[in-house]
Amino acid sequence: MTQKIKDTIVKGVVYLATGITLCVLLFIIGFIFIKGIGLINWNFISRDYNDTTFYAFVQESNSPTTLDEKVQENKSDYDKKYETPLEAPVYVESIGAEITKVLYKNYTTEKEQFIISYISKGSPLLSAVNSNGTSIDVSTDFVLESVNGNEFTGMSTEEVKTLINDQSGELKIKMVEPGGGIRSNIITTLYMILLSLVVALPIGIFGAIYLTEYAKPGKIVNAIRFAAECLAGIPSIIFGLFGMAFFVVALNFQISLLSGSLTVAIILLPVIIRSTEEALKTVPIAFREGSLALGATKLQTIFKIILPCAVPGIATAVLLSIGRVIGESAALLLTAGTVAQIPGTLFSPGSTLTVQAYYVTKEEGNIEMACAIGIVIIVIVIILNILSRIASDKLNVFNKE
Incomplete structure (x- = not known):
């Protein structure tokens, strides 16, 4: 075997090893990005892993909306996180927001929840504060659990709407900011x-x-x-x-x-x-x-x-x-x-x-x-x-x- 043939074989082995290394690296990175890129968004970065429960104090008002306005607004991506809505969404005028009853599932639990699926421009939720008077950044996909001590457990979407609209003055709304962030x-x-x-x-x-x-x-x-x-x-x-x-x-x-x-x-x-x-x-x-x-x-x-x-x-x-x-x-x-x-x-x-x-x-x-x-x-x-x-x-x- 001549020296030229030996050099060619060694060169081929080097190229093969380099190619295998590169392919393995690209496969690992590609797998990670393909599997995980769908979850990358601002909420994933800015929220904690565990849910956060708090009370939001909101001044009740009448915030009507129209279909055209709702179409122009950016809707929540709740459909990516929850199962198909259990009931049709309803608009609650006193808080200027649309609520939807959904079935929430993760790897350990399954439960029904009422989430905010749309917030109008004039909604009082946009000026909500906590018990210390600090402003709260309420957004879509927040979970509603009660208003003025009245729990929503076992209620329909229409019943929740009626309950909220029947309240007057300052509303004390129990909310949950979803976790799942890092x-x-x-x-x-x-x-x-x-x-x-x-x-x-x-x-x-x-x-x-x-x-x-x-x-x-x-x-x-x-x-x-x-x-x-x-x-x-x-x-x-x-x-x-x-x-x-x-x-x-x-x-x-x-x-x-x-x-x-x-x-x-x-x-x-x-x-x-x-x-x-x-x-x-x-x-x-x-x-x-x-x-x-x-x-x-x-x-x-x-x-x-x-x-x-x-x-x-x-x-x-x-x-x-x-x-x-x-x-x-x-x-x-x-x-x-x-x-x-x-x-x-x-x-x-x-x-x-x-x-x-x-x-x-x-x-x-x-x-x-x-x-x-x-x-x-x-x-x-x-x-x-x-x-x-x-x-x-x-x-x-x-x-x-």
Whole structure:
């Protein structure tokens, strides 16, 4: 077999491997987008996962409507979320809105509900307030449950219309804002990224500085590097067990944002140390010698010369860390919890996007929502990567004139 034939075979294998990798990647991304893109809308981003029940105070008025006006208005997309309406929609003049009785189904419950399917331009619902006098943004697909303490359970649409129209003065309407969103998960994920990096970045960078600039080559340094490499390969569930035993139980931080972020910070340390160490090694030795020759101290040389030159490598460590935080689930299940809420304090539980995707898949079998969350995760990673690259370019001393 000639060398030319061998080269052709090797080249074919390389192209084949590249093609398979690309096809697998495109298949995964395509599957996620095809399954989840239908759920992506503003409500999905801006609403919490759980329903929110509240009382809206509305001043009763007479808001007639016409068919032409209703046709011109944007109707709710309730037909995508509910089964076929159980009764014909009716327009309630005293609140200037159309209500529809529907059968709501999800993976665990099935019940009849009265939803707002249309709100006229002059509807008093548009100026509704809560008990504190704060304005409420009432929109279509909100669920109506009672008015002035009168429950709608077991009533027909016409009976609900009559009941509401018979009321006068200020109406106290019990409403439910539908959930199914991931706002709290997005905020929790961003909190987790911020807190874990605040803890891990300084420790990791200073550790890399010690290994590169101060430590003398020997068994101790080799042992530290070996330990860091071993930690990078340990499954995250092991870190989760440690975090649960140490942060949650021993330190009594409970299952919380703090426990989760500290656990993830430990996971990030090997990545940050190794990436930063390699970045520091790329700084030419002449830079160090020139700085010291001009009378700068070791510490001044590190912080004024070496670290600024190593910014691109450190930015790479940050990017890898962000991806690791967003993609982490096993450790956070044991330390941060699965509660879909915005953590009020560091000691409150919360669910990140990845954990929420796991939860809705395992507990509800909702593959579509998990894929929609996957799309949001991809977008967030891309945005954060772009911002990190921009910051890296701004701080990179080699790009400065």
